[in-house]
Amino acid sequence: MIGGRILHGGDYNPEQWLECPEILEEDIRLMKEAGVNCVTLGVFSWAVLEPEEGKYEFGWLEDIVDRLGKEGVQVILATPSGAMPHWLTQKYPEVMQVQADGKRNLPGKRHNFCYTSPVMRQKIHALDRELSRVFGRKENVILWHISNEFGGNFGDSTCHCEQCQEAFRQWLKKRYGTLEALNHAYWGRFWSHVYSDWSQIHSPAPNGEYTVTALKLDWQRFSTEQISDFCAEEIRAVREFSDLPATTNFMDFFKGLDYHRLGKELDIISWDSYPYWHEKKDEVPAAVRAAACHNMMRSMKKQPFLLMESVPSSVNWRPFNPVKRPGMHMLSSMQAIAHGSDSVQYFQWRKGRGSYEKFHGAVLDHKNGSNTRTFRQVAEVGERLAGLTEKLNGTVNQPKSAIIFDWENWWAVEDTTGPRLDLDYVSCVLSHYQAFWEAGIEADLVGMDADLDGYRIVAAPLNYMYKNGYAEKVRKFVENGGIYVTTYFSGMVDETDLCFIGHHPLEDVLGIVQEEIDAPSPEFTNSFCYDGNEYPAGGMREMIHAVDGTEVLSVYEEDYVKGMPVVTAAAYGKGKAYYIAAEPEQRFLSAFYADRFREADLVNPLGVELPYGVTVTARNGEDGKQIVFVMNFRNEPVRVDGIGTWTDVENGTIYTDSLEMGSFGCVLLRRQIR
Numbered sequence: 001m002i003g004g005r006i007l008h009g010g011d012y013n014p015e016q017w018l019e020c021p022e023i024l025e026e027d028i029r030l031m032k033e034a035g036v037n038c039v040t041l042g043v044f045s046w047a048v049l050e051p052e053e054g055k056y057e058f059g060w061l062e063d064i065v066d067r068l069g070k071e072g073v074q075v076i077l078a079t080p081s082g083a084m085p086h087w088l089t090q091k092y093p094e095v096m097q098v099q100a101d102g103k104r105n106l107p108g109k110r111h112n113f114c115y116t117s118p119v120m121r122q123k124i125h126a127l128d129r130e131l132s133r134v135f136g137r138k139e140n141v142i143l144w145h146i147s148n149e150f151g152g153n154f155g156d157s158t159c160h161c162e163q164c165q166e167a168f169r170q171w172l173k174k175r176y177g178t179l180e181a182l183n184h185a186y187w188g189r190f191w192s193h194v195y196s197d198w199s200q201i202h203s204p205a206p207n208g209e210y211t212v213t214a215l216k217l218d219w220q221r222f223s224t225e226q227i228s229d230f231c232a233e234e235i236r237a238v239r240e241f242s243d244l245p246a247t248t249n250f251m252d253f254f255k256g257l258d259y260h261r262l263g264k265e266l267d268i269i270s271w272d273s274y275p276y277w278h279e280k281k282d283e284v285p286a287a288v289r290a291a292a293c294h295n296m297m298r299s300m301k302k303q304p305f306l307l308m309e310s311v312p313s314s315v316n317w318r319p320f321n322p323v324k325r326p327g328m329h330m331l332s333s334m335q336a337i338a339h340g341s342d343s344v345q346y347f348q349w350r351k352g353r354g355s356y357e358k359f360h361g362a363v364l365d366h367k368n369g370s371n372t373r374t375f376r377q378v379a380e381v382g383e384r385l386a387g388l389t390e391k392l393n394g395t396v397n398q399p400k401s402a403i404i405f406d407w408e409n410w411w412a413v414e415d416t417t418g419p420r421l422d423l424d425y426v427s428c429v430l431s432h433y434q435a436f437w438e439a440g441i442e443a444d445l446v447g448m449d450a451d452l453d454g455y456r457i458v459a460a461p462l463n464y465m466y467k468n469g470y471a472e473k474v475r476k477f478v479e480n481g482g483i484y485v486t487t488y489f490s491g492m493v494d495e496t497d498l499c500f501i502g503h504h505p506l507e508d509v510l511g512i513v514q515e516e517i518d519a520p521s522p523e524f525t526n527s528f529c530y531d532g533n534e535y536p537a538g539g540m541r542e543m544i545h546a547v548d549g550t551e552v553l554s555v556y557e558e559d560y561v562k563g564m565p566v567v568t569a570a571a572y573g574k575g576k577a578y579y580i581a582a583e584p585e586q587r588f589l590s591a592f593y594a595d596r597f598r599e600a601d602l603v604n605p606l607g608v609e610l611p612y613g614v615t616v617t618a619r620n621g622e623d624g625k626q627i628v629f630v631m632n633f634r635n636e637p638v639r640v641d642g643i644g645t646w647t648d649v650e651n652g653t654i655y656t657d658s659l660e661m662g663s664f665g666c667v668l669l670r671r672q673i674r
């Protein structure tokens, strides 16, 4: 556990209040009252840390860090590259991003810098190095927070300046070696898009080349590389005088940047979670999405991650911004811990008085000090986490199943020009994950490069692209006894979006032959039956043939495809591979996976079927220690029956056979040892 405890606190921006020492005093006092033990400083402080080029003013920050240290508050120290000061953009306009159409951005906003720019890199390196010298060995500084939400410039997060274009060409040269190889990979003779000189290559743009899908894929890969390289350079700078670990804060499923790649540069994964609670009365979709993201973050290192930002009340950037109803702040915070977080951090400690985020929720509002519902709820979380540190130290979730979620597949599958133009990869993955969540079966979310050993079930929905080596890995996984589930429109293309020809790379394992894909309009309905129940076949319907020996579990019930397989099972080696040829609805996935869990001998820790809205996770430690989290995402009490005997980890209550939970409740249990 970093810092030796579950961290509780969040972004603290005292530079906005330097003229008000009484506010800073109040902050310290109230942090203690709220059970805050860690704050993140300096995220957007460049203009105050370096008010003029090369003139560093760190005194204010040092005073605050030291003062916090005396009060037992630890510090995550950020590098301030997330927002650039005006002196920098004025003197060196080349540090600002250029849009795809060649137009350079104007100064202001944030996340607006070019990742390639040598000036930007030099300036931030020099500042980071200085931060490292002054703060890198302070006792209460525990972690480097590099920049902020890399790539998070709404819309296109990449820079298209000439320096980036040139770096892109160099990157392509390294990747392909020859133009001939690149032209082949890009299928360049189509529409005469053959490059005869490297200098002809330009980044994709809406008013330029946007039809070569492999070019777009490479541009996203390249941008990920540039950002990862920029991050690595910042890490090198802060390490000059310090051995502290480094993180950067990721976002909810963020398409602009392959986090599996950037994650390799980091010691600890952290992310900013803002679930849309109370969008609907049914909180399950929001809970499922947050849970899936938590799992993805944890799966990157198979270690606890940090919840770096969350909101104690409401955000300010959605069309509707509901505050958290009673119980939800605790549940949302505990959910992160339940999925493997070792922290609950907020954006932010105190609301600013002016500018863009003045109405964004914070622990302290503009008025009323600690006398607010939000503050009291935060303090309750602080107290609860403090009581859990010892119990959770050294524990992490260890699922036996995984779902493939891969950025390159995401980019490719949503950029296809057919059979549908509205494919939504994240929703598809989440609908499969929901079946796991409802059953209380934990799943890692991993990319195609991940090691599949140790999993009993791997699901790969809408796995359109197969990276090099992936098919062989899956074949081995099934051969060795794994259960593999995949769907329509899988195994279509290779890494440069070239279609596989001849046959599907896993035809032998899946035991099916793909023939046509129908993307009918809603009027042409069809259905299939599974286990005696009928389900609609959605807007993607493949026509497949089962090869000899493949079991057909469902067929189309209507129309000219009547009798053709929809769900198949093929035995391969010691394992089994399932294929779902038509887009199913949630109800089917829940029923289908319930059968797969039985087949794989996977049961949730409580060993019972869970009421809708309730899920279970477990954190395991050494010597068989296991803490089970039961969470109720319904705003009403529920009862879970048939659970056997358990002890409440926090208050010692013994539950025999049934567990009653309040609205938005979360209970931590361990097996009662008789």
Ligand code: GAL
Residues within 6 Å of the ligand: 148, 149, 272, 274, 309, 315, 316, 347, 357, 360
């Ligand atoms: C995050 C960002 C914070 C703050 C917050 C508001 O994405 O890192 O700085 O803007 O959103 O929700």
